Amino acid sequence: xxxIEIKGVTKIYxxxxxxxxxxxxxxxxxxxxxxxSIVGPSGSGKTTLLNILGGLDDATxxxxxxxxxxxxxxxxxxxxxxxxxxxxxxxQSFNLIPVLTVQENIEFIMQLQGxxxxxxxxxxxxxxxxxxxxxxxxxxxxxxxxxxxxxVAVARALASKPKFILADEPTxxxxxKSAENLLDIMGKLNREENITFIFSTHDLRVMNxxxxxxxxxxxxxxSDVVKEEIHNLI
Amino acid sequence: xxxxxxxxxxxxxxxxxxxxxxxxxxxxxxxxxxxxxxMQEGSYSQYISAIVNSYSGYLQIxxxxxxxxxEINNSFExxxxxxxxxxxxxxxxIFTPRLETFCLASSADVTxxxxxxxxxxxxxxxxxxxxxxxxxxxxxxxxxxGIIVGSRLARFLKLGINDTLVLIGQxxxxxxxxxxxxxxxxxxxxxxxxDRSLVCMDIQACQELFSAPGIxxxxxxxxxxNEEVALSRNNLIHSFSEMEVMDWKExxxxxxxxxxxxxxxxxxxxxxxxxxxxxxxxxxxIMIMAERKKEFGVMLSIGMHRFQLIIVxxxxxxxxxxVGVVAGIIASIPILYYFLFNPIPFTGQxxxxxxxxxxxxxxxxxxxxSIFYEQALIIFIFTLLIGIYPLVNIQKLIIIHALRS
Numbered sequence: 004x005x006x007i008e009i010k011g012v013t014k015i016y017x018x019x020x021x022x023x024x025x026x027x028x029x030x031x032x033x034x035x036x037x038x039x040s041i042v043g044p045s046g047s048g049k050t051t052l053l054n055i056l057g058g059l060d061d062a063t064x065x066x067x068x069x070x071x072x073x074x075x076x077x078x079x080x081x082x083x084x085x086x087x088x089x090x091x092x093x094x095q096s097f098n099l100i101p102v103l104t105v106q107e108n109i110e111f112i113m114q115l116q117g118x119x120x121x122x123x124x125x126x127x128x129x130x131x132x133x134x135x136x137x138x139x140x141x142x143x144x145x146x147x148x149x150x151x152x153x154x155v156a157v158a159r160a161l162a163s164k165p166k167f168i169l170a171d172e173p174t175x176x177x178x179x180k181s182a183e184n185l186l187d188i189m190g191k192l193n194r195e196e197n198i199t200f201i202f203s204t205h206d207l208r209v210m211n212x213x214x215x216x217x218x219x220x221x222x223x224x225x226s227d228v229v230k231e232e233i234h235n236l237i
Numbered sequence: 238x239x240x241x242x243x244x245x246x247x248x249x250x251x252x253x254x255x256x257x258x259x260x261x262x263x264x265x266x267x268x269x270x271x272x273x274x275x276m277q278e279g280s281y282s283q284y285i286s287a288i289v290n291s292y293s294g295y296l297q298i299x300x301x302x303x304x305x306x307x308e309i310n311n312s313f314e315x316x317x318x319x320x321x322x323x324x325x326x327x328x329x330x331i332f333t334p335r336l337e338t339f340c341l342a343s344s345a346d347v348t349x350x351x352x353x354x355x356x357x358x359x360x361x362x363x364x365x366x367x368x369x370x371x372x373x374x375x376x377x378x379x380x381x382x383g384i385i386v387g388s389r390l391a392r393f394l395k396l397g398i399n400d401t402l403v404l405i406g407q408x409x410x411x412x413x414x415x416x417x418x419x420x421x422x423x424x425x426x427x428x429x430x431x432d433r434s435l436v437c438m439d440i441q442a443c444q445e446l447f448s449a450p451g452i453x454x455x456x457x458x459x460x461x462x463n464e465e466v467a468l469s470r471n472n473l474i475h476s477f478s479e480m481e482v483m484d485w486k487e488x489x490x491x492x493x494x495x496x497x498x499x500x501x502x503x504x505x506x507x508x509x510x511x512x513x514x515x516x517x518x519x520x521x522x523i524m525i526m527a528e529r530k531k532e533f534g535v536m537l538s539i540g541m542h543r544f545q546l547i548i549v550x551x552x553x554x555x556x557x558x559x560v561g562v563v564a565g566i567i568a569s570i571p572i573l574y575y576f577l578f579n580p581i582p583f584t585g586q587x588x589x590x591x592x593x594x595x596x597x598x599x600x601x602x603x604x605x606x607s608i609f610y611e612q613a614l615i616i617f618i619f620t621l622l623i624g625i626y627p628l629v630n631i632q633k634l635i636i637i638h639a640l641r642s
Contacts, residue, residue: 059538059636080542087540094640098535102247114240115540163540 005068006166006199007033007056012065014051014222025051027222028065033167036197038190040204040213048222049203050171056201057090057169058082070166087115091160093170097152099144105155106131106140112163130158134188150181154188161192167199174206186212241545245552248525249560256557259521263561264568266514267612270507271569274608275576277503279601281496285463285485287596291365291427293488294333294457295466296473299481303454304488309338309409313480315453322476323458328465332458333360336443340406340414342436344394351390352434353404355443364459367424367437374398374422381439383421387432391423398423404436408448416446427596507615514561515619522554522623526630533631534639543631550627558620562613569609576602 014026025048033039041049054060055067058074067074070089077085086092099108106127113123131137134154136147144152153173160168170189174182190212192198202209210216218226249256289295298319303311315334323332336355341348358377362368368376372388386396396402400420408414418438426432444450460469466484473482486493536546580599583591588598 054637057538059640083537083540083542086538092535092539094535098531100244100532100536102244102251111240112540115542115545159539 004035005032006035006070007031007201008066008068009056009062010066010068012052012055012062012067014048014055014060015063025222026055026062029219029222029224031217031224031227033199033201035166035199036193037167037199037201037215038193038213039200039215039217040202040210041217041219042204042210043219047219049219051222052219053169053171053201053203057092058086087112087163089166091163091165091168093153093156093160093168093173095172095175097144097149097156097176099152099155099159101144104141104143105136105147108144108155109158109162112159116163126162127158130161133161133192134158148181150177150184153177153181153185157185157189157192161198167201170200170202172204172206173202174204174209179208182206182208241549241552245549245556248549249553249556255521255524256560259517259557260561260564262514262517263558263616264565266510267562267565267616268569268572270510270612271566271573271608273503273507274611275569275573275602275604276600277500278603278605278608279577279580281499282603283597283601284492284496285489287427288489288492289485292431293485294364295460295463296458296470296482296484297488298456298458298473298477299454299483301479301481303481304483307337307339307454309336309407309447309449309452309454312336312409312449312452312454314451315456316451319456319477323456323473326469326472326476328460328469328472330459330461331360331363332456333357333364334440334453335361335455335457336440336447336449336452337454338406338447340404342390342394343403343405344396344400347394349390349393350434351404351436352431353406353436353438353443353446355438355440357440361437361457364457370424370426371422372425374420376422377437377439379439380441381421382418382442383438384418385422385424385435385437386420387435388423388425389429389433390435391420393433396420396423402436404446406447408446409452410448412448414447416442418442511615511619514616515623518554518558518620519623519626521557522550522626525550525553526627530634530639530642533634534636534642537634537636538640543634547628547631550631551621551624554624554627555617555620558616559613562616566609566612570604573602573604577604 009029009031012026012029013024016023016025029052041052043049051060055062056069058069058077062075069085072085074082074085100111103111109127109130110123113126118126127140128137131140134157136151136154136158139147139151144155147155153176157168174185177185186208189200193200202213204210214231215227215229217224300311300313323329334357338353339350340353342351358379358381362376367385377383377385384402386394386402391397394402398420401417402420403417404415406414426435444452458469458473460466470482470484533546537543580601582588583598583600591598
């Protein structure tokens, strides 16, 4: 089942009256349970594509259907509600809320969703268990290592039970051990709970773990490879 | 909502030094403003109390038109019905009759226009404490045929105790009035005007002098405190619809105008003070907005609505202001409490000036609740106004730009 379907997506930035074509008519679909990686050189349009998929930016042209809803037709407030309920975000520099503890950071979105306290606490405990940070639930983000912070960011992204998670260079600020650890956790969540992950990355480790690699250059998809299909062919 | 409060409270302490500097400016501003307000209100209370307790009382009843034209024919007959109607109003603690008019007073070789005030000596003393103002001699007894005079008047007429003063004037309906009266006492009246002109005598003697038996020009009425004046005034108007009922404010409009103009100057000074404080808070809020742009972008991207973020930042602004206000009020209470019971005395020329104006030569303080809550209200309003900045900023925030910042 397609959870993301984009058709002819174009994004033109009007930089100082000289238009910059960040995306040039991209067509893509993502199915539930994918573990996909969008790769390409800097300035190729990876982050722009992720921003449009996440409803953080609007396409200049084209259709963006997420879970059957045309994102381009939603107003600002409706788009926020949509993001809160359907999309999880993991950022390159973790971006946890510094004044909240690990537990409060994970609960934050659930609070915004209006989920009852008991249910929130139960879900948070499960996620902390999944990322192996149950013993750090009362710590503030500045007391955690980069890898631990990014694991909390993953847990926060999962807290709202989103349709998919968009991760923009999630391993860029991590050492290799932390990056491996994080990818293992995300891989496990993908395999065991069928959670969809879409990465934008330069990191070979991410590409190695990804089941599908989409390469973008100059705002166009130049290759879209599903590893399993290649294996089958071989 | 509690999570917003918790987040806002924690946020303001992320940069402790900056928050402490900002709240310290509010703290000292509040102390200064409370101190100034307390001095002003304390002085006004003292002026009002001096006027009320030395002459006008809280309320007076007259014949209609008497206050505009203080003439003996604008008088009324005192009777037991009036007395019982007044006695029915429970807020009234005491009332006393007066017959006031003007005539010429002559001593051995000097003559001067004076104000004659016929009073019920014991009752009048309870209200205006004339006996407490005696410099020489003794106070009047009921039915006394002597007089009490102001010290400046006595000096002008070269009068001493037991000297005789001749009064010549016009009684009710044009009857001639003349009599001679021994001086029983000389008082130092706090009002310079009255000290220069007052002749006080027993009301019966006064009524005889002016051919006005049973006639009064005013009934002076006291209530427990200023809070009861409005209610008592309404009750009196209801009971004496055909007469003129005035409260101390109506009778002392000049003083009230002076107080109002002094208050206005205080408002200007406080306004300048609070504008300076507000700029401190604005600076902090601008820094908060600039520093946390990315964080705001993250919060909006993960699903927080803009209005929810505005609430958090607005709470932060309010907290920064209110922490200073609460601390300032708490710190100012013991200081004011001390000065409430230990007014600052004036010395030298200031003391003389105050005495000449008929006031106690001291700076009095007040602890009226409004002095405190006004500060909280002003800062709260200022913080709400300052909150417009983050409100507009967050509304305009472009998430992807914020995330890149």
